Amino acid sequence: MKFLWKYLRKYAPRMAMVMSIKLSGTVLELLIPYVMEHLIDHVVPLQSLPKVLLWGCGMVLLAVCVRMLNVRANRLSILTAKESTFEIRRDLFHTALHLSGKQMDQVGLPSLISRLTSDSYNVQSFIQSVQTIGIRAPIMLMGGIAITLTMDRGLASILCIMAPIMIVLVVCISIRGIPLYERVQRGMDDIVRIMRENITGIRVVKALSKEEYEKNRFHAANRTATQRDILASIVMALPGPVVTLFLNVGLTLVVIIGARRVNDGLTQPGVILAFLTYFNMILMGVMGLNRVFMMMSKANASAKRIQQVVEVPEDLLPLPESECATAPDDGYLIFDHVTFRYDAEDHDENPGDHARFAGEERQECLSDISFSVKKGGSLGIIGATGSGKTSIINLLMRFYDPQKGHVFVGGKDVRAYTQDDLHRKFGVVFQNDVLFADTIRENISFGRDLEEESLRAATKDAMAWDFVEAYDEGLDHASVIHGANFSGGQKQRLLISRALAAHPDILILDDSSSALDYRTDARLRQAIDAHHAAATSVIIAQRISSIMNLDEIIVLHEGQILGKGTHAELMESCPVYRELYHTQMGEV
Amino acid sequence: MAARDSIMRKPKDTRGTFRRMVSYLGPFRYLMLLIFALCILSNLLSLLGPNLAGSAINEAAAGKGKVNFDKVSYFAMRMLICYVASSLLTISIHMLMVRISKTVANRLRQDVFNKLMVLPVGYFDRHQSGDIISRVSYDIDVISTCMATDVVSILTSLVTVIGSLVMMISISLPLSAVALITVPASILYTTRMRKITQPRFAKRSKNYGIMNGFVEEMLSGQKTIQAYAYENRVDEKFDHINTDAAQAYYDADSYGVTIGPTMGFINNLGLSLIAMFGSILYMSGLIGLGSISSFVLYSRKFSGPINEIANIINELFSALAAAERVFTLLDEKEEVADRENARELRDAKGNVELSHVSFGYDPGRTILHDLSLRADSGKLIAIVGPTGAGKTTIINLLMRFYDVDSGQILVDGVDHRDYTRRSLRGAYAMVLQDTWVFQGTIFDNIAYGKENATMEEVVAAAKAAHIHPFIMRLPDGYQTVIHEDGGNISKGQKQLMTIARAILYDARMLILDEATSNVDTSTEREIQRAMRDLMKDKTCFVIAHRLSTIQNADRILVLNHGDVVEQGTHDTLMKARGFYYQLYHAQFE
Numbered sequence A: 001m002k003f004l005w006k007y008l009r010k011y012a013p014r015m016a017m018v019m020s021i022k023l024s025g026t027v028l029e030l031l032i033p034y035v036m037e038h039l040i041d042h043v044v045p046l047q048s049l050p051k052v053l054l055w056g057c058g059m060v061l062l063a064v065c066v067r068m069l070n071v072r073a074n075r076l077s078i079l080t081a082k083e084s085t086f087e088i089r090r091d092l093f094h095t096a097l098h099l100s101g102k103q104m105d106q107v108g109l110p111s112l113i114s115r116l117t118s119d120s121y122n123v124q125s126f127i128q129s130v131q132t133i134g135i136r137a138p139i140m141l142m143g144g145i146a147i148t149l150t151m152d153r154g155l156a157s158i159l160c161i162m163a164p165i166m167i168v169l170v171v172c173i174s175i176r177g178i179p180l181y182e183r184v185q186r187g188m189d190d191i192v193r194i195m196r197e198n199i200t201g202i203r204v205v206k207a208l209s210k211e212e213y214e215k216n217r218f219h220a221a222n223r224t225a226t227q228r229d230i231l232a233s234i235v236m237a238l239p240g241p242v243v244t245l246f247l248n249v250g251l252t253l254v255v256i257i258g259a260r261r262v263n264d265g266l267t268q269p270g271v272i273l274a275f276l277t278y279f280n281m282i283l284m285g286v287m288g289l290n291r292v293f294m295m296m297s298k299a300n301a302s303a304k305r306i307q308q309v310v311e312v313p314e315d316l317l318p319l320p321e322s323e324c325a326t327a328p329d330d331g332y333l334i335f336d337h338v339t340f341r342y343d344a345e346d347h348d349e350n351p352g353d354h355a356r357f358a359g360e361e362r363q364e365c366l367s368d369i370s371f372s373v374k375k376g377g378s379l380g381i382i383g384a385t386g387s388g389k390t391s392i393i394n395l396l397m398r399f400y401d402p403q404k405g406h407v408f409v410g411g412k413d414v415r416a417y418t419q420d421d422l423h424r425k426f427g428v429v430f431q432n433d434v435l436f437a438d439t440i441r442e443n444i445s446f447g448r449d450l451e452e453e454s455l456r457a458a459t460k461d462a463m464a465w466d467f468v469e470a471y472d473e474g475l476d477h478a479s480v481i482h483g484a485n486f487s488g489g490q491k492q493r494l495l496i497s498r499a500l501a502a503h504p505d506i507l508i509l510d511d512s513s514s515a516l517d518y519r520t521d522a523r524l525r526q527a528i529d530a531h532h533a534a535a536t537s538v539i540i541a542q543r544i545s546s547i548m549n550l551d552e553i554i555v556l557h558e559g560q561i562l563g564k565g566t567h568a569e570l571m572e573s574c575p576v577y578r579e580l581y582h583t584q585m586g587e588v
Numbered sequence B: 001m002a003a004r005d006s007i008m009r010k011p012k013d014t015r016g017t018f019r020r021m022v023s024y025l026g027p028f029r030y031l032m033l034l035i036f037a038l039c040i041l042s043n044l045l046s047l048l049g050p051n052l053a054g055s056a057i058n059e060a061a062a063g064k065g066k067v068n069f070d071k072v073s074y075f076a077m078r079m080l081i082c083y084v085a086s087s088l089l090t091i092s093i094h095m096l097m098v099r100i101s102k103t104v105a106n107r108l109r110q111d112v113f114n115k116l117m118v119l120p121v122g123y124f125d126r127h128q129s130g131d132i133i134s135r136v137s138y139d140i141d142v143i144s145t146c147m148a149t150d151v152v153s154i155l156t157s158l159v160t161v162i163g164s165l166v167m168m169i170s171i172s173l174p175l176s177a178v179a180l181i182t183v184p185a186s187i188l189y190t191t192r193m194r195k196i197t198q199p200r201f202a203k204r205s206k207n208y209g210i211m212n213g214f215v216e217e218m219l220s221g222q223k224t225i226q227a228y229a230y231e232n233r234v235d236e237k238f239d240h241i242n243t244d245a246a247q248a249y250y251d252a253d254s255y256g257v258t259i260g261p262t263m264g265f266i267n268n269l270g271l272s273l274i275a276m277f278g279s280i281l282y283m284s285g286l287i288g289l290g291s292i293s294s295f296v297l298y299s300r301k302f303s304g305p306i307n308e309i310a311n312i313i314n315e316l317f318s319a320l321a322a323a324e325r326v327f328t329l330l331d332e333k334e335e336v337a338d339r340e341n342a343r344e345l346r347d348a349k350g351n352v353e354l355s356h357v358s359f360g361y362d363p364g365r366t367i368l369h370d371l372s373l374r375a376d377s378g379k380l381i382a383i384v385g386p387t388g389a390g391k392t393t394i395i396n397l398l399m400r401f402y403d404v405d406s407g408q409i410l411v412d413g414v415d416h417r418d419y420t421r422r423s424l425r426g427a428y429a430m431v432l433q434d435t436w437v438f439q440g441t442i443f444d445n446i447a448y449g450k451e452n453a454t455m456e457e458v459v460a461a462a463k464a465a466h467i468h469p470f471i472m473r474l475p476d477g478y479q480t481v482i483h484e485d486g487g488n489i490s491k492g493q494k495q496l497m498t499i500a501r502a503i504l505y506d507a508r509m510l511i512l513d514e515a516t517s518n519v520d521t522s523t524e525r526e527i528q529r530a531m532r533d534l535m536k537d538k539t540c541f542v543i544a545h546r547l548s549t550i551q552n553a554d555r556i557l558v559l560n561h562g563d564v565v566e567q568g569t570h571d572t573l574m575k576a577r578g579f580y581y582q583l584y585h586a587q588f589e
Helices: A002-046 A049-098 A101-107 A109-151 A153-200 A202-207 A211-237 A239-263 A269-310 A389-396 A419-424 A440-445 A452-461 A465-470 A488-501 A518-531 A567-573 A575-585 B014-024 B026-060 B069-118 B121-126 B129-171 B173-180 B182-220 B222-227 B231-283 B289-330 B391-398 B421-426 B442-449 B455-464 B468-473 B491-505 B521-535 B547-551 B570-576 B579-586
Strands: A333-341 A365-373 A378-383 A404-409 A426-429 A506-510 A536-541 A552-557 A560-565 B352-359 B368-375 B380-384 B406-411 B428-431 B509-513 B539-543 B555-560 B563-568
Touching: A002 A049, A002 A109, A002 A269, A002 B231, A002 B289, A049 A109, A049 A269, A049 B182, A049 B222, A049 B231, A101 A109, A109 A153, A109 A269, A109 B182, A109 B231, A153 A202, A153 A211, A153 A239, A153 A269, A153 B069, A153 B129, A202 A211, A202 B121, A202 B428, A211 A239, A211 B069, A239 A269, A239 B026, A239 B069, A269 B026, A269 B289, A333 A389, A365 A378, A365 A389, A365 A404, A365 A552, A365 A560, A378 A389, A389 A404, A389 A506, A389 A536, A419 A426, A419 B222, A426 A488, A426 B222, A440 A452, A440 A488, A452 A465, A452 A488, A452 A518, A465 A488, A488 A506, A488 A518, A518 B579, A552 A567, A552 A575, A560 A567, A560 A575, A567 A575, B014 B026, B014 B069, B014 B289, B026 B069, B026 B129, B026 B289, B069 B129, B069 B289, B129 B173, B129 B289, B173 B182, B173 B231, B173 B289, B182 B222, B182 B231, B182 B289, B222 B231, B231 B289, B352 B391, B368 B391, B368 B406, B368 B555, B368 B563, B380 B391, B391 B509, B391 B539, B421 B428, B428 B491, B442 B455, B442 B491, B455 B468, B455 B491, B491 B521, B509 B521, B555 B570, B555 B579, B563 B570, B563 B579, B570 B579
Parallel strands: A378 A536, A378 A552, A426 A506, A506 A536, B380 B539, B380 B555, B428 B509, B509 B539
Antiparallel strands: A333 A365, A333 A404, A552 A560, B352 B368, B352 B406, B555 B563
């Protein structure tokens, strides 16, 4: 809640205004039955029609004012909710965009998305309602009790005793209900999980004729979820009837005791009548408080989740020159005894959320890796999935910092650069990289204001020009979300165009030509050799043919270098490489 | 919160959908009758309450010293009994209705799932999983919520409106006429407001949708954005989208929040009118003071449901639209049933023959043209070609995930459609490119294909697939639970597990789809040896990029753009210097 207050502080005057408007609106609303009581008890006996009409018009006037004030307050509260959530979301998105790899792993993409969407909606509706219902409910409750107190202390004391009991009861039920709903949610998650498993694995399920087994598995999850749902729904349906019951019991007491007091000349019959109306008001007050309470616990949880991200300390800041290491040689890209592992200490409750940022290579780590690539040179990395290839890229671009050793780019410790300065040196295609829902042009130039000529040249080098040219709109042809309207090979060629377009100092291709057939792959390599010779390049591949002509090749296995050298050298010295070559090239 | 306000989708066949929806309540018809009766009873009781309260107050109104306490307590006790009974009935109605609606939801979910199990594989190729899942998680939820709350509220409203009206009229006809003035006002107002607010709420949902989509897209590409220092542009774009979403929210909700106060105003107006005219009637001696009070209570009861009607109708329609989506799925065409007299394929020899097979996923777009191929028992058939050439189509046909358009596939000399699907599929073991594991123990995942597999068998299969040492290194060994998408084990290990599954399954025919492409290089040789053992005496269909596998193949099928452009052994194809020759040499360039 403190966190929300930071955003709400500057709206404090407006919120104070909303609350006072709401306050006066609610007070006037409470006056209406009071006026009615006065009309019936004191004006009617005067037998004067004009006076009756006058008081009646007074009621109408009150009703008009109440509506005006309530509408005004509600609208203003929405304005505050709109503006403050806008800022919360802006800050949240901004930090999310700048999270380091490690931080991203900790939060997890699905969780981050739900924080930006459903959590921000929860907070928004809370900010809106807390200013209106949050004022209205207690006022209805307190005001109702206060007015009845002025009307008849004796009768009102019945309410004073019952109201706290009801509130405690309702809140108790709600407190019990919230965890029940969390259980329901988990049950539904299981149902969805089993469905998704079956949809993605339908071929396996059918091939093994496991339909009946799966039906039973689903049946069990379905039954559990339903039972939990029934329990939670029944518990949460209780507050309404229970409160009504209590109030009605109170009402009966008011009638009985009221009759006695009328008989003793202590009160008027009109008072009992007004009590009936105020009872309804108090009922609404109690239910409103319950709603505010439920909303508050929900919003509180959401606000905490948002706060966790927004207030995360900035990671991977540039280090002062003095704390940076100096390069061991004059290479352009250097790994100096680097040891790295993705954070071992925080394996938290969401194992499924992990491993997304790093391209599903969670376990991989690097131990004591050293290499040096000359400016304009080329390095190939080959190894099985999970051997640590992508981690080398993650460290080179400083998405993570290694535990031991140092990484150097352009003769300087990577930690000496600001993130943007470092990244501007690179043209990169990640494993499973993405196209965004925008034109091909924007996907390639990617905010770098490149000349039309460089875009064309890049698409030509990346073997993408042929199919791009075939579109009526050419480079302005739009990609849909995740580039789903392109084939795997087309996507990879567009991504490579993006990497080449700015003629980067360093070119990195992480398994980014796997969907190309051998012929296109070969032509791509020739084009890069011809037009991007100045770039220092690092190419990761599973196919030996993609890297065999590079200056140096590293064979990586479980985070360790098994062999290093040119193709010819490795064929001599590294049995794993030789074996790999034979299995892939078919020369036994 | 967006869910409830989502655009009112009109169902196409309202009556049919409604009837079918009601049929789901069939098993509960007696219970429903009971609920109906309880509803009427509970509402009549709660309607009697104000009447009795009015009578009691009328008695009390006699004034100082003249109150007849016997009568007051007589009415008060009855009032208490009515209220208590009514509350108890309300609670039990809720309980019953929750039970019914959740049971219906349970049945609907199970029906949908059972349906998924009999749908042809093609359905899943054509439909997004998110869409199918949203029918189970969202649509069925809408239906069940509507049942749990709206059925009761409709019944209650009906009883309350009619009951209060009768009571109001019985108290005073002229006063009722005054009270009724507010009804058309409320109805007119709510329908007008609905017309104004609905497009605004629709726009709000749309803007939220755009924002969700953008956030999802950008954050999944976060690393790329950082790598190209593109953050500022993305921040700017988000600012626009965020502004639009915030504005749409304001536009919709600032209208929405006027409804409550306005309805309150109409009610208060009614109250003022009743007070004024009630006073006039009282002065003319036509009505008692207590009667005015009970009239006020009834008029409040009367106007409550009227305010709700617009909402209820909205919810009812969106529930019907949701039901229609669910029923559309339930009505999808199922996998063609086995032929009559279909026989069991037992102890298959493994002779497979494709004879003049033509096939296309869409009518008019043929993928395989007149393909013929013989795979004798124990032979190895390799299928090669660029991505998208239609390699997996052949597997789809062999497994009868799809049926051929013309021609036939023969297994042991018999058209494979003459076997039961179950036994035909049982004759194949399969390792697919997309490794599939489910949330469960490693043991369950390996033993998945073989019922009652023993621990020894599973361990043997794991050893043959070279995954046993890895499993033993895990803290819980074979009882380790793998999470959805296998987040806690690597892709390579998942692949080995599916290989172990196929080894344990031990069928006569084997299908491998680029099965070894993710396996660790150092154990790859051994795996291939194990695979070769597995393949021995089996008819194998292999989709592979590895040329070593292809070289040993008894027959290689070269596909391009859905056509078989060449077939033969490695040697004959190399001699032919065609497409295969080019593919083969490209890797050395």
